[in-house]
Structures are given as structure tokens and as C-alpha cells.
Amino acid sequence: MVLVLNEEQQMLKDAARDFLQERAPVSQLRELRDSSNSEGFSRALWTEMVEMGWSAILIPEKFGGLGYGYTGMGIVLEESGRTLTSSPLLGTATIGVAAIATYGSEEQCVSILPAVVNGRHLLALACDESGQHNPEHVSTQAVETHTGYRINGRKIAVLDGHIADTFIVSVRTGKGISLFLVPVDSSGVSVEQYPLLDTHFAADLRFDQVAVGKDQLLGELNGGLAMLEKILDVGRIGASSEMLGIAQEAFERTMEYLKERKQFGVLIGSFQSLQHRAAHLFGEIEMCKSLVIKALHELDENSGGNAELASLTKAMLCKTAHLATTEAIQMHGGIGMTDEFDIGFFLKRCKILESLYGDHYYHLDRFARLRGY
């Protein structure tokens, strides 16, 4: 197993970096926040990303996609972490597509995936119902009717819930949990959106007597939990890729600062107390680079999934990206606390990704359980 990028992947990485640094730098996130944009992302930028082919990376060729795989997706997510770019890359192009391309029927794929490729259709996974992530905790219910099902309940903190055209919703169905594809314009669906601390948006969803057909069931009836865990693992590894980009960028910016800021007449980077913390953090980030590549390779090569590795990756990236962004603030000192300076944006975005689909503690516990202790 080779844990370095091949030539083609390196080219994708370079192209992604060039595009994002030029078209979607961190300053754009600030503009989004300070403008009256009520969506938390730029549709014009998404159109450009679609033209780059990024909405199609995970979509099989027969549905108009590139079928390029998770390693390629992870590379782009990592680069978008460096620029803190707000876009449907994670929610739609990674998680939503993984769900439908893996478990969708031919009809479901045909009706949704080509539209995702074109950038005309956005997706959101709606699974959480309380502040602590727990995919097994589902009280949203579907009752069988003679034409299909009727759904009642609510979902909270849905990533991209405010812009999605179709929701992938986990629902209790008698003997277990099932996943349904629910269009946003279904009668009885209401969406309440709000900005998060990182300027991105999320939404709470309410389902009030929402009628869905049998053809809207994703995968097997009552088999939703196992599917959901695998979809979530894709999301966890995708979020980890993005956190890897955040950690590296925050770290590199901090190293630059240590080499230009003077106190006591010398560069602060000459102080051993800072050098040792920087060197320690460097090592932690190096470990995470290996881990993220490994986790992405595993998604590409092992269709059975590797839940243990997914939890390990999410837990480690939560820990390390958290360390990188908090050390970044501390080492920048007073200026790091100001809104005028960009480094604080990294701390904020990182916090959202840390909490998404299980934080450090959640995944420590899940990892230990999966290892049998």
C-alpha cells in the first residue's frame, strides 16, 4: 500500500490548490459573512467548481460522473480546508453522492446524480435529532400507508439543510431504521435555517405528515442503520480531509508569523518554548497526513468499509486540527484574537468539523468498542 500521491493525484491537488487560492481565498469567507448573503456560500463559485468537475468526482461514469474515487475527493476537500471554502463539496458531492451512488436504485441514481453533476441539485444528510451525535437515536417515524409512508418528526443541525433539494432522512420504520429520499418541496417539510459560528449555515427540519412513495426508500427497509454508518464514515473521513487542510494551513501561517514577529529584540520563533510546541505539532500533523491517505485509500478499495479506521481518523484529526488551530491563536498572541486577522476563522471552521458526525470523545469510544473493549 503506497501512502504517497501518484502523479495524477498530485496534478489534481495542484489544480485544486491553484483554483481555490485564486477563486476562493479566505477573504471570500469574510465577504460572505459581512454581506447580506443568506445562504452562507456563493452559487457563482459553486458553478465554477462544477465546471472544474468536482461535483462529479464520486459519481460513476454511467450517470455522467468521473468515477474518480474518494482519494481524489479527499484531495480537493483538503485543499478547500486550507482556504476555508464554503461549498456543497462535503454535504452534496461527498456524503450525498456516496449515499445515493452506493445504495440508490437505478431510477433514483438516474433522477438525481446527473443533476448533481451539473450543479443543479444539492443534497443533505439529515440524521441527528439531539445535540450529541448518535445515529441510533431516531424518533422520526414513518408509518406505512397504502401508497407508501407518512413521515413525522424533526432533524437538527443538518449540514447544508438550508440549500438542499433532496434530504436523505433516517427514519424509524417499525423493526428498524430506514433511509428515505425526501424532496424539499414535499408537502409538510419545513426548514429553519441559521448561521453557525463559522459563517456556514445549517438547518433544522420538521416533517409534518410528509407523504413519500415506496420508490423514495433508499436501500433496504429497516436496513438503514448499517447504511447510515457507512455513509457517515464517508462524511467523517471527508471532514477529516478538510481538517487536515485546516491544520496545515493554520500551522504554516503560524510558522510564518514566528519568523516575522519580534519581541525582546528577537524573532519570537527563536524561543525554545515555542519551537518545541511547533515541532511537536509538526509531528502530529505528519501522522495525520498518513492516516488520511490511508483512510481514503481504504474507502476506494474496501467496499465493506472500515469503521474502526474511520473513527480512528476522525478522532485523530479532531485532536490534531484542534491543537493546530488553538496553538495558532496562542502563538499569534493578541492579534490572533482580533476579528480583523484571519487566523480565527480556522479555529471556528475547525470547531464545526470537530463536532460534525461525532467529536473526538465519540470516536474514541466507538473505536474502543469496535476493537472489543
Add this chain to the structure above:
Amino acid sequence: MGFYVTNPDPFRHKVRDWLEVNCPESMRQPYRSEADLCWGGRNCKFQNKDQKLWLQRMVSKGWTVPTWPTEYGGGGLDREQTKTLNEEMARIHARPPLESFGISMLGPALLKFGTNELKQQHLPPIARGEIRWAQGYSEPNAGSDLASLQARAEDKGDHYLVNGTKVWTSYGELGDWMFCLVRTDFEAKKHAGISFVLFDMNAPGITIRPIKLISGNSPFTEIFMEDLRVEKNQVVGDINKGWTVAKYLLTHEREMIGGSGLSRAGSIPISKVAVAVLGMENGILSNTMLRTDIAHFEMDEFCLELNTERARDKVKAGVSLGAASSMFKYYGTELNKRRFELLMAINGSDAMVWEGGESRSGYLPKTWLRSKGNSIEGGTSEIQLNIVAKRILRLP
């Protein structure tokens, strides 16, 4: 992938067949400690017949040092073949046939800096396990600040006369020859006056004193050199340029010590030990606080293994590791200390027993105590962090 299924790697099959026939059954057990390994040397005492046979057979293939050129007793294997050999040995839990500082430290330095004569003289006996080498680096007043070493080598025409003290020499009393740093220019700046020399430890003028550690064991010695004669043709690299050789050798030493954080093939995962000793409650390890630390540890351990793998991939892709060996040394040794702290906690009062009872001669507490030295020897953790900060991060 299909390629390998229809066309199995012929080298792998040759290796597998050869190991099957030639690796004695008793050499296919994971080793518990360094004492289970053969270190070679003039006074080598084999634990049993199999150990000797295993060494001889591997020597005949040159596989005690698979990457070295065949003319120096090596196997002449490329990286891919070496990896295959290691994988096939790991597959049957074959013990390394020979462990030595000659292989892991001096050999690479000689291959890079030694004259043809020095290589011819010293490499084949290392490959055959005939000469055991000891390291003469640290001194009582030159620890972390190694380059301030004071052992004096006076120029006497065709030879040097060496006076000084070396400390922390591993297994000095078992060493046949020593590679040693001495000062040959007393006026130059500290890094510029050092030479890297070799000498036979049976020579007159050498006294060896064991150093007893907090673990109760004495794996280290102090070496006193009084009017010791060192031949001029036994200088590795240029005179007064020994620091270059010394640093190169240190990167190899660091990688070796850093490897101590990696779990050994066939060793039991620490969580399994914890479950066996402490038991489960409500489907999880009964001690939930310890469980968190164990999960942390196992994650870090896995990451180090992956990162080591990625480093190997990088080397294969032609990217040099260089100062990154300091990161591995730091991470690996800190991890190993954590491993023993966890084992001590898991075993509770049983781990306090020094002798007798179920304590296996106090193996755990002694190894725990010994592990404290991991982050000191071969350059302290703090020195490694200095190297990463300066050489990799380019901090002022």
C-alpha cells in the same frame, strides 16, 4: 492487482520456500527481549543450537544485512526485495538472525564514508556476526552537547594516542571493537575538531566499568582510555570531519530507537492485555478512564506505524528523510514510555513486584524503568524537537 494473481512474484516464492526449509522452528517465536536475540562477537554465546544454525544459514545468503553489497557479505537486495524478505520473515514470525550496532549504525556510515580498505576489513565480519561493535560517543561532560566532547587524540605520526572517558556505551564489556569520536584539533571550533576512529577494545589502555541503572540492570558501561593507540588508517571520513560521519550515524540510531514505539510482530495489543487483566463491564473495559488512555495510545501507535510506512514509500519515491528521523525518534520513544505506563496501571500491585511471585523476575517494572531512558539516549526528546524546529521548520 490481477497481475500478481496470475503471475506470482517469483522472488517472494523463492524466499518463502527457502525460509520454510531453513528457519528452525524455535526461531519462529516472537522474542521477548534483546536477550533473546543473537548479538554475535568473539565471545558470542548462542542460546541454543538452532540460534547458531539460523545465523549461519542467513549469513550464507547475506541476509543478515540484505541491502549491503555482496562483496561485503551482504545480500545485494534492492529495497523491494528487502521489503519482501522482511515481510516473509514477519509472516512466519522469524526472529532477526543477528542484531548489532555494526549492522544498524557503523555499517551504513562505513558504506557512505569508509575507504575501500576499511570496508573490506570491517563489513564482512559484521555481516557474519564475528565482531561486535560498541559506540563511544557521549562523555561525562558531553551529553546533549555532544560536540563539546574532550577525549584527546594526539598525533604521533603514524598513530594517535587517545586519552579520555566515554560513557553510556551499550554493552561495552561485550564489545570487540569500538567506533569512537575523539578530538583531533584542540584549537578549532567544537564541531570542526572531531574525528571518527575505530579501534580494537582488547588494546592496552582500556578499562571498562558497568553503570547500574534504576532498572537494576547494567546495559551501559563507562570506558576509560589511557594512552590508547589508534592507527591512522582507522579514521572514517576525513580527519577533523568526524562530526559529519557522527551525525549521519545518529540518524540511523534515531530510527532504530524510534522503532521501539512500534508494536513488535506477534505482540499482544495493549487493549487485549487490559481486557484479560481487568475484565469487561456493560460491554466495555471495566476501568473506563484507563480505557480512554488505551484508545488514545492505540490510535497513536497505529499512526506511527502508518507514518513509518509512508516514510518508506517516500524513500522509495526518492524523497530523503533527513531530519525527519528526529520526529520518529521523538514520537516513537514517547509512545513507548506511554505503553509501559499503561501496562503498569493495568497490572496494578502485580507490577510492583521486583522478584518472585508471578512477576517473571520483575520483567514489567524493570522494563518500565528502562523505558524512561528511551527519550534520553540517542539525543533527548528536547534535542529532537530542537532539530525538527531548526532543520525542518527553519525557525531561527
